[in-house]
Amino acid sequence: GAGVSQTPSNKVTEKGKYVELRCDPISGHTALYWYRQSLGQGPEFLIYFQGTGAADDSGLPNDRFFAVRPEGSVSTLKIQRTERGDSAVYLCASSPREDREQFFGPGTRLTVL
């Protein structure tokens, strides 16, 4: 079956712009996670959804970052007033429940110039 998909695969933007990153989880997976990964680092947790609600958003670095999952399936990560330090690969993962294997999407490589 289809895995986790993320769009776009690459996004180049200018400092100060707004971006949206999309994640389509595996059908039926209730848990959805966003991570950010910089070169040479492990994935850094950003936010976790259980269904439509954000069960844990403690990893969001500041209020420029926001994520939604309005219908409990597709999720969008939104970054306002992008900064060069936001450049990273943004990974989305889904899981049938929070203590089970996570299936990752291919990521969106964000470059802020």
Add this chain to the structure above:
Amino acid sequence: RKEVEQDPGPFNVPEGATVAFNCTYSNSASQSFFWYRQDCRKEPKLLMSVYSSGNEDGRFTAQLNRASQYISLLIRDSKLSDSATYLCVVNRDDKIIFGKGTRLHILP
């Protein structure tokens, strides 16, 4: 102290050798544990879950030591295709924490 710590490596190991990685975690309330593998510029993929009794999958063996708060991964008869970054993952309540990963290079 970071909640999940791994030796970043790189580990340069000849083909056919056995290699072991350790990962320590700081929160004793951690509930589930995993090893993920990540190839260069690819997404992480689950290698093994780690159970208290230890578990084996072919050439790979994972063990958990709750008393000392570490997990280990052993790779026997290493192959060139084992070259990757190995990520230790700890789950506590709803929080998933990844280690920085250990880079492994298998040398021909």
